[in-house]
Amino acid sequence: MPKLTINGIEVEVERGTTVLEAARFLGLPIPTLCHDDGLTPYGACRLCLVEVTNGPRSKLQAACTLPADDGLVVQTHSARVERARQLLLELYVATTPQSKTIQDLASRYGVTRVRLTPEFEDCIQCGKCVRICREQMMAGAIGFAYRGNRRKVMAPFRPQSDICRQCGACMYICPVCELRCHGAEAETTLCSGCLNFAPACLDYHDHAMCFLDPCVACELAGPLRQDLVWPAVKPPESPK
Amino acid sequence: MPRLQSLEDLEARRAACVGARDPAKPCLALCAGSGCTASGAPEVLAALRESLERAGLEGAVELKSTGCHGFCEKGPVMLTWPEGTFYNQVAARDAKEIVASVSNGRRPVERLLYRDPTSGERVQREEDVPFYRFQQRVLFGNNGRIDPKNIDDYLGVGGYAALGKALTGSTPEQVVDWVKRAGLRGRGGAGFPTGKKWEVMRAQPATPKYLICNADEGDPGAFMDRSLLEGNPHSVIEGMIIGAFALGAREGYIYVRAEYPLAVEHFRVALAQAEECGLLGESILGSGLDFRIRLVQGAGAFVCGEETALIASIEGHVGEPLPRPPFPAQKGLWGKPTVINNVKTWASVPVIVNRGPEWYAAIGTTGSKGTMVFSLVGKINNTGLVEVPMGITLREMIYKIGGGIPNGRALKAVQIGGPSGGCIPASLIDLPIDYEALTEAGSMMGSGGMVVMDETNCMVDVARYFMEFLEEESCGKCFPCRKGTQRMREILTRISQGQGAEDDLKLLEDLGWMVRETSLCGLGQTAPNPVLTTLRYFRDEYLAHVRERRCPAKVCKQLITYSIEPTLCDGCHACVHVCTTEAILGEKKAAHTIDAAKCIKCGACLEVCQPKAVLVT
Numbered sequence: 001m002p003k004l005t006i007n008g009i010e011v012e013v014e015r016g017t018t019v020l021e022a023a024r025f026l027g028l029p030i031p032t033l034c035h036d037d038g039l040t041p042y043g044a045c046r047l048c049l050v051e052v053t054n055g056p057r058s059k060l061q062a063a064c065t066l067p068a069d070d071g072l073v074v075q076t077h078s079a080r081v082e083r084a085r086q087l088l089l090e091l092y093v094a095t096t097p098q099s100k101t102i103q104d105l106a107s108r109y110g111v112t113r114v115r116l117t118p119e120f121e122d123c124i125q126c127g128k129c130v131r132i133c134r135e136q137m138m139a140g141a142i143g144f145a146y147r148g149n150r151r152k153v154m155a156p157f158r159p160q161s162d163i164c165r166q167c168g169a170c171m172y173i174c175p176v177c178e179l180r181c182h183g184a185e186a187e188t189t190l191c192s193g194c195l196n197f198a199p200a201c202l203d204y205h206d207h208a209m210c211f212l213d214p215c216v217a218c219e220l221a222g223p224l225r226q227d228l229v230w231p232a233v234k235p236p237e238s239p240k
Numbered sequence: 241m242p243r244l245q246s247l248e249d250l251e252a253r254r255a256a257c258v259g260a261r262d263p264a265k266p267c268l269a270l271c272a273g274s275g276c277t278a279s280g281a282p283e284v285l286a287a288l289r290e291s292l293e294r295a296g297l298e299g300a301v302e303l304k305s306t307g308c309h310g311f312c313e314k315g316p317v318m319l320t321w322p323e324g325t326f327y328n329q330v331a332a333r334d335a336k337e338i339v340a341s342v343s344n345g346r347r348p349v350e351r352l353l354y355r356d357p358t359s360g361e362r363v364q365r366e367e368d369v370p371f372y373r374f375q376q377r378v379l380f381g382n383n384g385r386i387d388p389k390n391i392d393d394y395l396g397v398g399g400y401a402a403l404g405k406a407l408t409g410s411t412p413e414q415v416v417d418w419v420k421r422a423g424l425r426g427r428g429g430a431g432f433p434t435g436k437k438w439e440v441m442r443a444q445p446a447t448p449k450y451l452i453c454n455a456d457e458g459d460p461g462a463f464m465d466r467s468l469l470e471g472n473p474h475s476v477i478e479g480m481i482i483g484a485f486a487l488g489a490r491e492g493y494i495y496v497r498a499e500y501p502l503a504v505e506h507f508r509v510a511l512a513q514a515e516e517c518g519l520l521g522e523s524i525l526g527s528g529l530d531f532r533i534r535l536v537q538g539a540g541a542f543v544c545g546e547e548t549a550l551i552a553s554i555e556g557h558v559g560e561p562l563p564r565p566p567f568p569a570q571k572g573l574w575g576k577p578t579v580i581n582n583v584k585t586w587a588s589v590p591v592i593v594n595r596g597p598e599w600y601a602a603i604g605t606t607g608s609k610g611t612m613v614f615s616l617v618g619k620i621n622n623t624g625l626v627e628v629p630m631g632i633t634l635r636e637m638i639y640k641i642g643g644g645i646p647n648g649r650a651l652k653a654v655q656i657g658g659p660s661g662g663c664i665p666a667s668l669i670d671l672p673i674d675y676e677a678l679t680e681a682g683s684m685m686g687s688g689g690m691v692v693m694d695e696t697n698c699m700v701d702v703a704r705y706f707m708e709f710l711e712e713e714s715c716g717k718c719f720p721c722r723k724g725t726q727r728m729r730e731i732l733t734r735i736s737q738g739q740g741a742e743d744d745l746k747l748l749e750d751l752g753w754m755v756r757e758t759s760l761c762g763l764g765q766t767a768p769n770p771v772l773t774t775l776r777y778f779r780d781e782y783l784a785h786v787r788e789r790r791c792p793a794k795v796c797k798q799l800i801t802y803s804i805e806p807t808l809c810d811g812c813h814a815c816v817h818v819c820t821t822e823a824i825l826g827e828k829k830a831a832h833t834i835d836a837a838k839c840i841k842c843g844a845c846l847e848v849c850q851p852k853a854v855l856v857t
């Protein structure tokens with residue numbers, strides 16, 4: 001059983017465990033975008049980077065694909081890791097500012113500015129949809145085509161695949177096919193909404209009712225249209 | 241051709257090859273590498289053959305087409321043996337004279353000899369041409385001597401002797417130890433110690449084990465590996481067979497890009513000949529070693545040179561890198577232990593076995609042993625392929641071998657290591673070329689591209705150019721490389737158009753740092769080098785672009801204007817004729833003017849203006 005050190009804590013894990021799993025076992029939070037339990041690790045989003053020291057040299061490596069090995073010395077939140085993550089998230093927000101998942105990560109990791117023009121792309125190529133389709137839905141209806149900036153998720157050669165059962169797993173797992181709180185055309189690139197505003201439901205209730213993660217209603221409708229989306233939970237009429 | 245069953249058979253065959261050859265018999269060895277082929281070698285070859293026939297000398301003079309001699313700039317080039325006379329820029333019409341000189345007491349054809357540009361004197365022998373004099377051609381030395389399509393030629397210069405020595409006189413462990421002691425480091429870019437890689441692979445229990453020769457060579461302008469495969473394919477095959485013996489592999493692959501048809505052809509011929517002789521196949525030289533090599537052609541993506549992407553490509557998957565560890569030496573092709581080495585790395589193995597690790601380790605510096613092959617291009621007089629001992633300084637490289645910068649211009653920077661190498665400023669000209677020194681300067685050895693730049697190169701433009709290439713070649717799998725290269729290219733374009741801000745420099749540095757630190761494979765990890773080094777060494781030039789909206793090298797089109805100095809213009813109208821957009825106005829014999837709205841800044845007028853009245857500001 002390999003024994004390694006994570007943030008100064010010695011941990012022994014089973015062979016075949018990744019550093020990400022080992023860190024999570026210790027309760028150390030490592031952000032991920034392309035990882036999902038149950039899917040083959042892919043190592044493309046690079047958010048799960050940790051600093052691995054090996055003798056005099058140290059290097060950032062993706063925790064999700066790094067096998068836990070004897071004698072590894074890992075830092076999950078060193079200054080270097082934090083800086084890399086912040087810059088990475090700045091680039092993520094600029095690429096897909098409409099994604100709530102990414103906005104949430106940005107605010108959690110202290111991204112306070114975005115110096116790049118927003119692009120509103122609809123895919124970050126995390127490959128989760130491709131893997132869930134093949135590995136969990138046993139379909140393999142979609143894959144990647146083209147290279148570099150033109151790389152795309154699509155069905156082979158044509159838009160509609162014969163083997164796609166329209167199960168929707170790809171949409172379910174996608175971190176980008178979703179809207180942030182203020183909708184697709186929000187005025188600012190960086191949201192940080194939850195840091196600055198009280199939840200919208202506070203206008204209706206005297207305490208936050210929100211237990212959904214993510215809060216679907218506020219995202220889709222915004223505070224003003226809640227009457228349309230949430231008719232069933234309209235606040236009770238106050239007794240006359 | 242009978243199969244060689246033992247070392248004795250091999251030596252007998254070699255003796256027969258050598259014996260059949262009269263060392264005094266004249267031989268014309270014409271380079272038929274891709275460069276010289278492009279500049280007319282096939283016509284020269286036909287003309288030489290015809291002239292020999294006419295003179296009735298077919299039997300008395302041997303005519304040979306060899307691989308690349310390196311000095312492509314002066315192609316077609318040829319050597320005449322046994323004197324070693326070097327002719328350059330040979331044309332078909334020269335054939336008669338060359339043949340005549342071979343028969344009439346061998347006075348060389350004076351006008352085809354290389355002329356030293358500084359002294360103006362003609363130089364007869366190849367080794368006295370400055371371009372060759374300061375080289376040490378350990379791997380490329382035989383390129384000008386042998387016909388790559390004839391295994392007997394290779395045997396004649398001592399080929400496969402190292403294989404014989406390894407198979408009969410040593411153990412696999414010993415061979416690995418020799419490679420380790422020689423200090424050989426991978427020539428494909430990263431410079432990983434080859435012996436160490438081999439040891440890791442040997443320690444793996446899984447079987448079968450595979451060898452791969454990486455001949456993808458995707459760097460624009462690089463042609464070292466191609467030239468070796470074209471000119472001396474057996475040296476690579478021999479290296480791989482020795483590797484198979486040392487590493488316990490029975491199957492090897494060579495991955496060549498399909499854009500190298502001549503290399504593919506020569507390698508195929510060499511493979512067939514080696515198989516026929518029993519140097520590949522079952523029980524090689526009766527030793528019990530079985531080994532075969534398959535050739536796979538790649539479709540020409542830069543990223544497919546990355547080892548894990550290359551393996552994926554051989555397996556029939558998309559050429560996208562995988563995370564390491566596990567390294568290929570642990571889990572490579574078909575999930576089995578695989579040693580992947582560069583063409584030159586494999587070709588170095590027979591040299592080490594033949595000459596001994598101590599001999600090899602005596603060349604070079606403490607950390608970098610042996611010779612390195614560079615393709616020297618850009619603003620330099622002698623472009624071509626050069627093989628030099630590690631540790632040679634940039635100054636020697638540029639001024640002694642390269643013959644300096646054309647038109648008396650000043651050296652500005654040298655970009656080393658391929659598209660993602662860094663730009664080293666002229667002030668570091670005494671930097672020794674070894675792995676550590678280059679890395680410290682922000683560049684890298686890479687696979688040996690060397691682009692020389694002079695004062696007419698704009699460093700912002702250079703950085704933008706390479707970033708464009710890397711953005712195009714990024715496989716797109718991991719986010720920082722895919723989007724980071726795109727954003728950096730956009731910012732660099734903005735700066736070169738005079739729309740940059742000073743904050744952009746910090747942003748470029750941040751993005752560059754992040755892409756280098758976080759990318760999955762070597763492409764992304766090195767992609768920011770050109771930007772980061774130009775920012776480090778040529779910051780003034782960036783500042784001129786963003787603060788003053790000025791391009792000091794006068795390259796960035798949006799930042800320069802063309803005008804005509806009326807006091808110098810004699811109204812000859814030459815510029816008017818070349819200007820495709822009719823931007824130049826003026827009566828004959830009167831001073832002309834340029835309409836800035838129509839001018840596309842192509843520079844055509846600048847070139848034709850005799851009194852130098854066209855100004856670029």
Ligand SMILES: Cc1cc2nc3c(=O)[nH]c(=O)nc-3n(C[C@H](O)[C@H](O)[C@H](O)COP(=O)(O)O)c2cc1C
Pocket residue numbers: 425426427428429430431432434454455456457458459542543544545546547548580581582583585586687761762763
């Ligand atoms: C983007 C990229 C392109 C590469 N291209 C080549 C190549 O064309 N030829 C090569 O030998 N190695 C190339 N490499 C290096 C290989 O990954 C690998 O390190 C090398 O083949 C190992 O052989 P060596 O130890 O003999 O250098 C490339 C690496 C990267 C990251």
Ligand code: SF4
Pocket residue numbers: 122123124125126127128129130153170173174175176177
């Ligand atoms: S569509 Fe969504 S899940 Fe699929 S690769 Fe793109 S971002 Fe990932």
Ligand code: SF4
Pocket residue numbers: 543560561713714715716717718719721722759760761762763764765
């Ligand atoms: S660094 Fe670039 S080339 Fe390498 S895996 Fe990532 S996207 Fe592909």
Ligand code: FES
Pocket residue numbers: 031032033034035042043044045046047048049062063064065
């Ligand atoms: S979670 Fe590890 S790279 Fe995406």
